[in-house]
Amino acid sequence: xxxxxxELVKRFIEGDQKAFADLVTRFQKKLYALAxxxxxxxxxxxxxxxxxxxxxYRKREELKDVDYFSTFLVRIATNYAIDxxxxxxxxxxxxxxxxxxxxxxxxxxxxxxxxxxxxxxSKWLMEEITKALEKLPPRQKxxxxxxxxxxxxxxxxxxxxxxxxxxxRSNLHIARTKLKKILKQRLSxxxxx
Amino acid sequence: xxxxxxxxxxxxxxxxxxxxxxSEEVSVHLxxxxxxxxxxxxxxxxxxxxxxxxxxxxxxxxxxxxxxxxLARTVQSASAQEPHRTTADQLANRRNAFARALVSLxxxxxxxxxxxxxxxxQKSTATRSSxxxxxxxxxxxxxxxxxxxxxxxxxxxxxxxxxMLLMGPPGPFGRISGLxxxxxxxxxxxxxx
Numbered sequence: 001x002x003x004x005x006x007e008l009v010k011r012f013i014e015g016d017q018k019a020f021a022d023l024v025t026r027f028q029k030k031l032y033a034l035a036x037x038x039x040x041x042x043x044x045x046x047x048x049x050x051x052x053x054x055x056x057y058r059k060r061e062e063l064k065d066v067d068y069f070s071t072f073l074v075r076i077a078t079n080y081a082i083d084x085x086x087x088x089x090x091x092x093x094x095x096x097x098x099x100x101x102x103x104x105x106x107x108x109x110x111x112x113x114x115x116x117x118x119x120x121x122s123k124w125l126m127e128e129i130t131k132a133l134e135k136l137p138p139r140q141k142x143x144x145x146x147x148x149x150x151x152x153x154x155x156x157x158x159x160x161x162x163x164x165x166x167x168x169r170s171n172l173h174i175a176r177t178k179l180k181k182i183l184k185q186r187l188s189x190x191x192x193x
Numbered sequence: 194x195x196x197x198x199x200x201x202x203x204x205x206x207x208x209x210x211x212x213x214x215x216s217e218e219v220s221v222h223l224x225x226x227x228x229x230x231x232x233x234x235x236x237x238x239x240x241x242x243x244x245x246x247x248x249x250x251x252x253x254x255x256x257x258x259x260x261x262x263x264l265a266r267t268v269q270s271a272s273a274q275e276p277h278r279t280t281a282d283q284l285a286n287r288r289n290a291f292a293r294a295l296v297s298l299x300x301x302x303x304x305x306x307x308x309x310x311x312x313x314x315q316k317s318t319a320t321r322s323s324x325x326x327x328x329x330x331x332x333x334x335x336x337x338x339x340x341x342x343x344x345x346x347x348x349x350x351x352x353x354x355x356x357m358l359l360m361g362p363p364g365p366f367g368r369i370s371g372l373x374x375x376x377x378x379x380x381x382x383x384x385x386x
Contacts, residue, residue, distance in 0.1 A: 057267035
């Protein structure tokens with residue numbers, strides 16, 4: 001597990017199956033978090049995680065020409081997530097009661113145990129943000145998630161979507177403007193604090 | 194710097210992606226413009242709010258289970274197919290198929306060679322009839338071509354008559370006359386004048 005990603009990828013291309021298993025273990029949480037934010041439910045996020053790694057395995061020959069494995073991975077995941085979003089267009093996403101999932105653990109893995117009121121507040125905030133994001137078209141939604149939540153740069157996002165950075169910049173600006181309107185109340189209460 | 198320019202640079206300013214010189218220019222504008230400052234604050238609050246949204250993990254057991262599922266769909270399914278291809282049975286089948294193909298080919302060649310040899314021999318003996326080069330017929334063929342040659346002999350006719358007699362037609366008189374013919378007995382009153 002301590003091996004560097006490029007070394008693992010090199011071995012994976014050469015046919016080392018253990019290297020592929022290490023890559024899955026290393027990237028699955030990140031991928032799940034991204035997919036969950038995009039799709040808003042566990043089942044779809046799980047599908048994206050599995051399908052992404054299956055596709056990466058099948059396309060391993062293409063990795064020879066890829067500079068960054070994570071970029072390749074996220075590109076496949078976001079494209080698949082967009083497909084799922086389009087398929088589910090018209091069917092509103094059911095927001096899961098995440099506290100009911102087995103072994104509920106926050107991904108940030110904070111050592112401090114949240115108080116019940118904090119957990120409740122966090123759940124409400126998550127629902128509010130998910131609902132707000134759902135009102136955006138897929139590309140704007142993904143750009144906001146990838147940039148403002150996942151912390152990818154505009155250049156990286158342009159790489160995922162294979163589009164100019166100007167398009168990413170424009171999508172992000174529109175997404176932020178819409179989100180500010182939708183979350184106006186929440187934002188003003190936050191500023192007052 | 195105008196408000197329009199400042200607002201167009203606001204996203205990059207908040208994301209820390211402006212050059213130092215431009216960033217300072219925007220800062221100066223924001224200090225003197227409450228409207229643009231408010232817009233900048235809202236963008237910063239939105240980014241903070243989005244980052245606060247934590248998603249919930251499906252539980253600790255989910256990760257190893259998902260890894261196993263992914264490996265089962267990729268590495269294990271691929272390696273499960275590999276030994277299949279190299280089993281002793283499959284190798285034996287391949288060899289048998291090869292042997293069968295060789296035997297078929299040899300048989301076809303023998304038939305073809307025989308046909309060629311027979312064809313060549315017939316071609317060498319067969320000749321066209323001409324006054325200079327008459328065709329010599331076999332004795333049985335020459336006999337059949339003779340106009341006086343009778344296929345059915347007298348003896349054969351008698352045998353046929355016996356058969357007719359036994360079979361029934363041409364009636365009771367026919368039978369009697371046939372019988373007489375056979376036994377060479379003369380029936381009084383029935384003999385021809």
